[in-house]
Amino acid sequence: MSRLRDIFFVANEVDETGGVASWQHQMAGLFHERGHRVHVIGIAPAHFPMRRPAPPYRTTTLYGVRPPSPVRLTGRNRVNVTVRRQEAAREQERRRQAERLSRMFRDAAPGAVIIVPQVWAMEWVGLADTAGHLVIGMSHESFEASENSSRLRRGLEHWAGVDRLLALTAEDADQWIREGMNNVGFMPNPLPLTTDTPSTRDAKVVVSIGRLSPEKGVDMLLEAWAEAAPSHPDWLLRIYGTGDEEAALHKQCADLGLNGSVEWAGHTADVPSALRGASVFVQSSRSEGFPLTVLEAMSFAVPPVAFDCAPGVHEIIDDGVDGLLVRPGNTGELARQLGRLMDDQELRDGMGEKARVDVERYAPQRIADRWEELFAFLER
Incomplete structure (x- = not known):
């Protein structure tokens, strides 16, 4: 000892x-x-x-x-x-x-x-x-x-x-x-959360969890969602978080005509429930260190799509295996990668289950x- x-x-x-x-x-x-x-x-x-x-x-x-x-x-x-x-x-x-x-x-x-x-x-x-x-x-x-x-x-x-x-x-x-x-x-x-009851990935929900601040790039997420949402009208983007950019982001959402497909869920102290209610996780940050929310999503078998904005992101996500990486700031590519997972249940399930196994190294x-x-x- x-x-x-x-x-x-x-x-x-x-x-x-x-x-x-x-x-x-x-x-x-x-x-x-x-x-x-x-x-x-x-x-x-x-x-x-x-x-x-x-x-x-x-x-x-x-x-x-x-x-x-x-x-x-x-x-x-x-x-x-x-x-x-x-x-x-x-x-x-x-x-x-x-x-x-x-x-x-x-x-x-x-x-x-x-x-x-x-x-x-x-x-x-x-x-x-x-x-x-x-x-x-x-x-x-x-x-x-x-x-x-x-x-x-x-x-x-x-x-x-x-x-x-x-x-x-x-x-x-x-x-x-x-x-x-x-x-x-x-x-x-370290992995912040572990669970015996991961997401079943049957809800048509994409989840984002993080502060509503410039470095988290929710403005870019909304741009990507404006491109992805029209061809996925039965899907919802649920955004958890609060912060200084909240009012500006709500306005951007309305200006893009997304109020019907975006839910602002505010701060949550119950991350497990948020992740169990999701089938895809998205992170649109401009900068990161070693993002805890990506680790959490993977531990709940929710496949992540993330901007490859830092070494910590591609250290965690094995692109195409347990999640999808996107060139930083490329909102069109983010929309396409979200669309891939929303369109393909088998791909979601495979990546989600692999993510849950791979993240155990942390x-x-x-x-x-x-x-x-x-x-x-x-x-x-």
Whole structure:
């Protein structure tokens, strides 16, 4: 049996709606079940908190309100006394909160593991005293997504000294290595849900599950559905999710004349029922990391159709075997691939059953074993 440890997750938030929070609570639960002492720490309160039962492990949020962003002391700011005082106060509070982290880490037994799944949180961990413990950073997005934001630059700065930086796929890890990082590995996300009662794929429903935000590409999904729906009048597109783009997407749906074939189902806490009521799953994202919703769909034997927008997507889906991949942003191709599955019950059933088998390589206990093997390796 692996040795029992103190395991800290230090993320931007404890309970923010989205994949990272779901992942960290799933992993925290797996480690807790194995007897580890788990503590989930968030830097700031969640913008959009995810409601979930009180966990059996400790949780802490450092700040009562989200801390202000730093201000560059250049130009006029350099001589602006008010700005300089505000920035000094912000930095003083940041160091005070980092010292809170230090005290928690010092109270842990030697050989604790500190897992930091977001680079913003790493700014506080980097200031804290982590002596005697392992620090593992993670990038929960594709390398391309990091490269197209400030997170690449910040990651190169703040993850350079950690014991291991984990990408989600070997392909993403290679990209970080090309940037000069010599501490990189990869670790896939675990399968979030398993079931003994998968979808029977007899409902003429295509399902999408995700935030209604630009990166999830629901606008492109509606364009594709406008092309696919006329030749499949007995099929329904059911979209689960809420978000900032909701009003604009509803308007787009109406403008495209799709109100009769699109159902806006809002947020759901019952993903199993949503998937059991579907025969096809669609993901139209502009960017992804290692998409949990695709794993969930496959575990319920619902064949996915997805834009191949990140290595994590084609790592999960074997194109033409257990799902269908589409060139990113190609809405016409997305419509055609959806049509293939809607038209062909035998194809749906074959891919759905194969998906359910193939996704077991990400079974939670298998991924937890890989984490424990990594802890032991890093201690050598």
